[in-house]
Amino acid sequence: MTAIQISLQEYLQRVHNFEANPDQWVFLGERAALIDIYASWCGPCQRLSPILDQLAEKYAGKIDIYKVDVDTDRAVPRAYKIKSVPTLIFAPLNADRQMMHGDMTMAQLSEAIENILLNQQ
16 A cells, blocks of 8 residues: 545545635545645655655555645645645544644654544544
């Protein structure tokens, strides 16, 4: 299992329809999710990609891990006023989203997943 590349339409259906709910976070997923807002030309994003794939395997069936390319789908970063990549959106089932910016290690991401996503269920 790897992180799943999603389009704007898939994001609006699986994560948050910010067009219908621009002022309120309404998470649409069946499982908590981690969304990587990245660019293919970004060095830290390239380093993060294999880590996210490993985490997708480790947490398969517990959380979903999605990827949104800022050069393909600009509406997602614009909706959240994201100015830098990588930006990670943590979307727990029963709480507001949290965002983290920059490069993270496997240990840091695992800890964030456990604390933000899995402890909220």
